[in-house]
Amino acid sequence: MIAALIKKEIKDFWSNGFGLLAVGVLIVLAFLFLWVFQDSNYLSYGLADSALYFQFFSYLMLFLVPAFTVGFLANEYRFGTEELLRSLQVDWTKALIAKFFGGLSVVLLVLILTSVHLFVVYQLSITPQEFPISQIIGSYLGLIGIGACYIAITLCITAYVQQTAAAFILSVALCFMIYTGISLISDLAMFYGGLDFWIERFSLSYHADQIGRGILRLSSVIYFIALITWCIWLAAYRLNTKEV
Amino acid sequence: MILSAQDISKSYGSNVVLDELDLSLEQGEIVGLLGRNGAGKSTLLKILAGINIPDTGATSIDGDRVGYMSERNPLYPHMYVREYLDWITSIRSSSSEHTVDWVIEKVGLQEVAGKKISQLSKGFRQRVGLAATLLPNPDVIILDEPINGLDPIQIEQYRNLIKSIAKDKIIILSSHLMQEIEALCDRVLLLQDGKIKEDRLLQNASDQSKYIITLTLNNSIDESLLKSIEGVIDIMSNGTAQYIIQVESEREVRTDIFDIIVQSDLKILDMHKTSSSLQQMFT
Numbered sequence: 001m002i003a004a005l006i007k008k009e010i011k012d013f014w015s016n017g018f019g020l021l022a023v024g025v026l027i028v029l030a031f032l033f034l035w036v037f038q039d040s041n042y043l044s045y046g047l048a049d050s051a052l053y054f055q056f057f058s059y060l061m062l063f064l065v066p067a068f069t070v071g072f073l074a075n076e077y078r079f080g081t082e083e084l085l086r087s088l089q090v091d092w093t094k095a096l097i098a099k100f101f102g103g104l105s106v107v108l109l110v111l112i113l114t115s116v117h118l119f120v121v122y123q124l125s126i127t128p129q130e131f132p133i134s135q136i137i138g139s140y141l142g143l144i145g146i147g148a149c150y151i152a153i154t155l156c157i158t159a160y161v162q163q164t165a166a167a168f169i170l171s172v173a174l175c176f177m178i179y180t181g182i183s184l185i186s187d188l189a190m191f192y193g194g195l196d197f198w199i200e201r202f203s204l205s206y207h208a209d210q211i212g213r214g215i216l217r218l219s220s221v222i223y224f225i226a227l228i229t230w231c232i233w234l235a236a237y238r239l240n241t242k243e244v
Numbered sequence: 245m246i247l248s249a250q251d252i253s254k255s256y257g258s259n260v261v262l263d264e265l266d267l268s269l270e271q272g273e274i275v276g277l278l279g280r281n282g283a284g285k286s287t288l289l290k291i292l293a294g295i296n297i298p299d300t301g302a303t304s305i306d307g308d309r310v311g312y313m314s315e316r317n318p319l320y321p322h323m324y325v326r327e328y329l330d331w332i333t334s335i336r337s338s339s340s341e342h343t344v345d346w347v348i349e350k351v352g353l354q355e356v357a358g359k360k361i362s363q364l365s366k367g368f369r370q371r372v373g374l375a376a377t378l379l380p381n382p383d384v385i386i387l388d389e390p391i392n393g394l395d396p397i398q399i400e401q402y403r404n405l406i407k408s409i410a411k412d413k414i415i416i417l418s419s420h421l422m423q424e425i426e427a428l429c430d431r432v433l434l435l436q437d438g439k440i441k442e443d444r445l446l447q448n449a450s451d452q453s454k455y456i457i458t459l460t461l462n463n464s465i466d467e468s469l470l471k472s473i474e475g476v477i478d479i480m481s482n483g484t485a486q487y488i489i490q491v492e493s494e495r496e497v498r499t500d501i502f503d504i505i506v507q508s509d510l511k512i513l514d515m516h517k518t519s520s521s522l523q524q525m526f527t
Contacts, residue, residue, distance in 0.1 A: 004334035008320075015322050080318035086295045087312040088335050243256075243296055 009102030054139040066171035069154035092239040107147035142208035152231035159235035251301035263438030276425030277418040279435035285418040311382035315389040317373040321362035347375040367398035387417040460514040461485040
């Protein structure tokens with residue numbers, strides 16, 4: 001059943017034109033930021049550094065992932081098909097897992113398509129043999145983890161907030177808080193030298209940065225899996241108990 | 245096979261929609277559920293279909309054996325008809341299912357099987373909804389306001405379709421149109437104040453000596469004009485321009501009514517005929 005649901009989600013996304021729009025916008029923005037705009041392009045930067053690429057994408061995904069993920073549940077509300085799924089005895093946990101993987105496929109595709117920028121940076125490098133391949137693989141894993149968490153958070157928000165615009169704003173806000181807001185809170189003077197160490201470990205950016213540096217700890221893997229599972233469970237609880 | 249529900253109650257806040265309702269339906273029956281808007285018809289049907297859970301009480305049927313089509317008939321508009329039905333099949337993995345080809349032929353979707361659902365007329369969309377409902381070969385088919393938005397030809401086709409699949413199944417359908425219930429159902433239930441107020445076999449429900457014409461005009465008319473028509477027994481008005489006219493069963497008075505309305509320079513907004521007892525049940 002899950003395979004059929006995942007297939008439907010992926011097909012839905014690419015058949016309504018929104019998928020192509022989202023990917024197209026991201027590719028154009030990536031090109032402008034990394035090669036055209038002053039102060040952010042590689043050519044002015046003068047250094048073949050992959051960090052710029054990954055920093056750019058981690059923030060761009062903050063808007064892009066909630067933008068396409070809100071549609072997954074919003075369309076079910078709009079067409080009334082949540083009632084159809086209920087009448088087909090589809091458990092919402094399975095439906096949400098399908099939507100999650102549907103969204104993840106978009107993130108993966110975007111990262112694959114835009115990796116051409118990294119290839120160009122590699123070619124521009126004077127010392128390509130020193131290009132940090134292991135860090136790049138780690139950064140990619142970090143970005144996939146960030147994207148996966150954003151998808152799960154947005155699904156959770158849209159399960160509770162049916163109004164699409166409100167769900168999008170709340171999702172972006174919550175994704176920001178979890179990505180970097182927690183880290184900023186840990187920097188507050190009141191936590192300095194005490195709780196800041198522990199608070200920072202609840203931020204997504206901390207774990208993504210760790211992986212980006214090539215350090216894959218079990219705690220980071222548990223963090224990503226726990227956050228995603230918890231968000232999907234909360235969303236499923238809401239949708240399974242909701243009257244349609 | 246029997247579908248039963250015992251002590252079903254459902255409230256939304258302080259609004260009691262269903263109040264300790266009991267119900268028992270038997271195989272082969274086409275049952276009409278009548279009630280005013282907001283009477284709780286859709287709520288009851290959703291509970292019977294296992295979509296919503298009652299506050300108290302229980303139903304006896306396994307959800308896998310129920311086919312349900314809601315009033316909105318939700319479909320995925322970007323899917324093609326055959327693709328949609330294939331997808332439903334892959335989602336529902338219960339045994340004794342009909343094949344997609346069988347339901348396409350049964351509900352007459354051959355000519356649109358390769359089309360996108362968003363390109364279909366209302367009538368064909370209703371058929372797609374019914375086809376999806378029939379796919380798992382359910383024992384109980386629940387249809388909420390199935391003829392909403394259909395034209396008279398489509399309604400007739402839909403009625404024939406429902407009758408053709410009724411054997412060995414329980415079909416329960418809701419409507420606020422009495423003539424629809426009358427044309428299709430063996431048994432009628434009237435839902436009022438959260439309970440089944442009336443439960444009758446339809447052949448017994450009709451008072452054979454008279455029938456009812458419900459007439460809605462653009463403005464009020466002098467009732468004595470309508471009473472002067474031969475065969476008219478009584479007229480009731482609700483104070484607006486709607487009249488419930490009791491007529492002797494052997495008389496056909498609609499052309500006389502039409503002539504009087506035209507002579508009075510008024511317009512008919514609606515005129516339909518129902519059996520006497522069914523109307524009385526509802527009013």
